Amino acid sequence: MTGQESQEDAELVARALRDAKAYGEVVRRFEFVLKRYVGRILGGHSGHAEDVVQDSFIKAYVNLNSFDRRRPLAPWLYRIAHNEAVSFLRKRGAGPLLITGEDGQLLLDRLRAEDTGFTLCQRETDGGNLDAAMADLEPLYRNVITLRYLEEKTYDEISDILAMPPGTVATRIRRGLQHLKTLYASRLDRERDGHAQT
Amino acid sequence: MRKLDEDVLARIAKLGLKPRPAILFLGRNAVFWCLAGLSVLLGAASFAVVLFAAIDYTQTGGRGLDEMPFDDAAMALPVIWGICSLVFAVSAWLGVSRTGRGYRYRPLLVIALAIAISIGLGTILYGFDAGRKLHTFVAANFPAYQSYTAIPYNEWSRPDLGFLGGEALSIDGSSLSLKAFDGTLWSVDMAGAEISTDGTPVEEGDVAIRGTRTGPNSFKAVSIAPFD
Numbered sequence: 001m002t003g004q005e006s007q008e009d010a011e012l013v014a015r016a017l018r019d020a021k022a023y024g025e026v027v028r029r030f031e032f033v034l035k036r037y038v039g040r041i042l043g044g045h046s047g048h049a050e051d052v053v054q055d056s057f058i059k060a061y062v063n064l065n066s067f068d069r070r071r072p073l074a075p076w077l078y079r080i081a082h083n084e085a086v087s088f089l090r091k092r093g094a095g096p097l098l099i100t101g102e103d104g105q106l107l108l109d110r111l112r113a114e115d116t117g118f119t120l121c122q123r124e125t126d127g128g129n130l131d132a133a134m135a136d137l138e139p140l141y142r143n144v145i146t147l148r149y150l151e152e153k154t155y156d157e158i159s160d161i162l163a164m165p166p167g168t169v170a171t172r173i174r175r176g177l178q179h180l181k182t183l184y185a186s187r188l189d190r191e192r193d194g195h196a197q198t
Numbered sequence: 199m200r201k202l203d204e205d206v207l208a209r210i211a212k213l214g215l216k217p218r219p220a221i222l223f224l225g226r227n228a229v230f231w232c233l234a235g236l237s238v239l240l241g242a243a244s245f246a247v248v249l250f251a252a253i254d255y256t257q258t259g260g261r262g263l264d265e266m267p268f269d270d271a272a273m274a275l276p277v278i279w280g281i282c283s284l285v286f287a288v289s290a291w292l293g294v295s296r297t298g299r300g301y302r303y304r305p306l307l308v309i310a311l312a313i314a315i316s317i318g319l320g321t322i323l324y325g326f327d328a329g330r331k332l333h334t335f336v337a338a339n340f341p342a343y344q345s346y347t348a349i350p351y352n353e354w355s356r357p358d359l360g361f362l363g364g365e366a367l368s369i370d371g372s373s374l375s376l377k378a379f380d381g382t383l384w385s386v387d388m389a390g391a392e393i394s395t396d397g398t399p400v401e402e403g404d405v406a407i408r409g410t411r412t413g414p415n416s417f418k419a420v421s422i423a424p425f426d
Binding site for chain 1 (some may be wrong): 202203204205206207209210211213215216217218219220222223298299301302303304
């Protein structure tokens with residue numbers, strides 16, 4: 001996020017505060033990324049992503065004056081959407097986030113590209129095992145890994161979205177990757193054992 | 199195909215929603231910063247009492263902290279005020295964490311900083327005698343407090359064991375009239391006693407006397423020292 005983008009965000013918010021219709025521009029600019037992110041959190045309930053995002057935009061509008069205009073708008077909106085999605089799941093007593101096979105493959109590609117130690121699998125496509133490993137991961141780690149490797153957010157942005165110190169974000173990403181690697185390796189072992197038996 | 203922006207604007211119009219005023223958020227932020235500041239201030243006041251108790255105990259007890267058995271040294275510190283200092287440091291963090299960007303600070307860092315400021319500010323407050331004043335105020339208004347603290351006032355209110363403290367009122371020959379910390383009046387025989395006050399005991403004000411009890415309200419002094 002550049003300083004110029006932050007300034008554009010601040011101007012956009014200032015316009016929206018003067019005229020509600022200008023808020024439509026905020027919705028248009030961020031609806032795609034928020035729907036995608038909320039869909040990833042909702043997993044099996046992703047059919048409700050649009051409703052959750054709509055509620056998030058309404059909540060953001062009502063609280064628009066609490067937005068710090070020196071900061072970028074995206075993390076602030078992500079935070080509201082994240083809280084709305086978590087609240088939606090809590091109300092329904094829903095289970096853990098389950099990313100789709102497509103996201104699993106994307107995640108695997110990005111983890112390999114960033115030299116995170118994901119060289120366990122020789123096959124080019126093994127997103128399915130990573131999906132399952134992600135589903136087994138504790139939510140506190142799953143959230144940061146989703147934001148870092150699927151939403152490609154910086155540590156600073158994740159800190160704003162999840163409302164935690166940047167140092168804690170770094171620690172959770174590091175530990176989360178270790179856990180994910182362990183879970184992923186055990187998935188591969190089980191798969192290998194299955195093949196050997198057949 | 200639904201258009202989300204149109205749906206959102208339509209709902210805003212239908213519900214007649216308006217952004218909440220900025221002053222509401224600024225006020226909320228200010229309240230939490232004030233609570234954090236107040237917590238640090240209360241922590242500092244608590245530390246001033248800890249400092250007062252520890253220094254007073256070691257000075258009036260006639261022994262340095264290094265010469266004291268551990269139990270005595272532990273008694274010199276009013277635990278309740280130490281706990282208060284920590285509780286206020288944690289509540290300072292709770293205040294900071296609820297401000298606009300407070301979540302970015304590590305809890306342990308904020309708590310450590312609140313403790314450090316409390317210690318610094320508490321030392322300054324101690325310099326202004328705030329520790330003694332606060333202790334005296336709480337002791338006067340909360341009787342239960344006295345039974346849970348072992349601050350020198352208590353130590354020097356044991357005439358049977360040879361410790362008597364209070365305000366020196368007048369001197370008549372070698373007899374000192376003393377108003378003890380519990381408010382009782384005593385006649386103290388100063389003949390032959392080692393007096394280490396600046397000027398007379400009356401000029402000193404509060405004094406700590408070692409010696410032997412000789413009657414219901416009479417005491418034979420061996421030494422008379424300032425109570426500070």
